[in-house]
Amino acid sequence: MSDLRRLRAWWSARRRFEFCLTVAMVITLTGFCGALVMLPNSALLPKPHAAQATADAVGQAPATDPRLAEVRRSIEPFGPIVARQVTTGDGQQSLVVGHPAQRIEIDVLERELPAATTAVNDVWGTDWAQATTVVVASSPSEFAGLVHAGSMSAEVAAASVADPLIPGTRPTGQRIVFSPDAGRRLDPEGLRTLLRHELTHIATRAETRDGAPLWMLEGFADYTAHRGQGHRFADIAPTLTVQARLHELPGDLPADPDFTGRNAAGIYEQAWSVCAYIADKYDQSRLVELYRQIAAARQTPATEDQILHTVLGTSRADFVADWRNWLTTQTV
Numbered sequence: 001m002s003d004l005r006r007l008r009a010w011w012s013a014r015r016r017f018e019f020c021l022t023v024a025m026v027i028t029l030t031g032f033c034g035a036l037v038m039l040p041n042s043a044l045l046p047k048p049h050a051a052q053a054t055a056d057a058v059g060q061a062p063a064t065d066p067r068l069a070e071v072r073r074s075i076e077p078f079g080p081i082v083a084r085q086v087t088t089g090d091g092q093q094s095l096v097v098g099h100p101a102q103r104i105e106i107d108v109l110e111r112e113l114p115a116a117t118t119a120v121n122d123v124w125g126t127d128w129a130q131a132t133t134v135v136v137a138s139s140p141s142e143f144a145g146l147v148h149a150g151s152m153s154a155e156v157a158a159a160s161v162a163d164p165l166i167p168g169t170r171p172t173g174q175r176i177v178f179s180p181d182a183g184r185r186l187d188p189e190g191l192r193t194l195l196r197h198e199l200t201h202i203a204t205r206a207e208t209r210d211g212a213p214l215w216m217l218e219g220f221a222d223y224t225a226h227r228g229q230g231h232r233f234a235d236i237a238p239t240l241t242v243q244a245r246l247h248e249l250p251g252d253l254p255a256d257p258d259f260t261g262r263n264a265a266g267i268y269e270q271a272w273s274v275c276a277y278i279a280d281k282y283d284q285s286r287l288v289e290l291y292r293q294i295a296a297a298r299q300t301p302a303t304e305d306q307i308l309h310t311v312l313g314t315s316r317a318d319f320v321a322d323w324r325n326w327l328t329t330q331t332v
Helices: 002-038 049-057 066-078 100-124 140-146 188-207 214-226 238-245 256-260 264-281 284-294 301-312 316-330
Strands: 082-088 092-098 133-136 158-161 175-178
Touching: 066 092, 066 133, 066 140, 082 100, 092 100, 100 133, 100 188, 100 214, 100 284, 140 175, 158 188, 175 188, 188 214, 188 284, 214 256, 214 264, 214 284, 238 264, 238 316, 256 264, 264 284, 264 316, 284 301, 301 316
Parallel strands: 092 133, 133 175
Antiparallel strands: 082 092, 158 175
8 A cells, every 4th residue: 555655646746746847837938928029020020121122222322312212212112222323424423223133234334334425425415414314124014114104015125214305494304224134135235335325315305306207316326326336337237238238228218117117126227327327428517417407396208308408408319319329338
């Protein structure tokens, strides 16, 4: 019986120990949970995405720059921001903005922007802001939002946008937006040329009216973009080169609807060649003067004829014929 009594005593003691241990654990866990409740949320939850973006957005650009604030509203929902401030023409400050995934393109554009501004100044002059905002989009939806379009063709690698122009005032809201795949489609030289093209649109915006002929607007931008880069005619206009060698020359100046058709690349080449021809036969200053007058309003063949008489001393028909002859001399 003594053994049984000792066993019962041991078993009772063990149960009391387990009960006490359980109570102690409950008290400890209750206190720990209470401490967690008292902690601020910031100590428990991961930082929201926007907070991370705010830290990254400063980069080399002042966080107080109003242009950065404007762009941030559009692109911050798409991820952290990288912003670079670049000194361009006459000590002005430009911005290159994007996301970390586009850092390679951002680096190229940051490096090329000062020289691109100088290239535009060499043709157009310095009477424009010379301070530009360049944004690299991270997705098609971000790209469309930045250029204020419901959707954008996958063929578009970059676009320049601005607020509606009020006559007699300076353009506002101007920026250049690169598509998310621009860096994959273009090498650094291609990005440089495209940057100069779009920057020309920015510089000339104050003297360009909506509806002006695209053969002048796009041709002039391409002329400025390629000028001084050592590009051969066949490199800039491969389709036009083949057509000229086959004696299949264009019969007239490029029409606006053709710039968005399936042969748009060849139409851009034609527009570039028209401006290159004017600069070669007449001179660059008269090309600029022709742009100012042609781009000032919508045109018809009759009004173009009048402007060509005034600036170049030739009729529209003779101008087209002489341009066609010039093309044959560039492709031999």
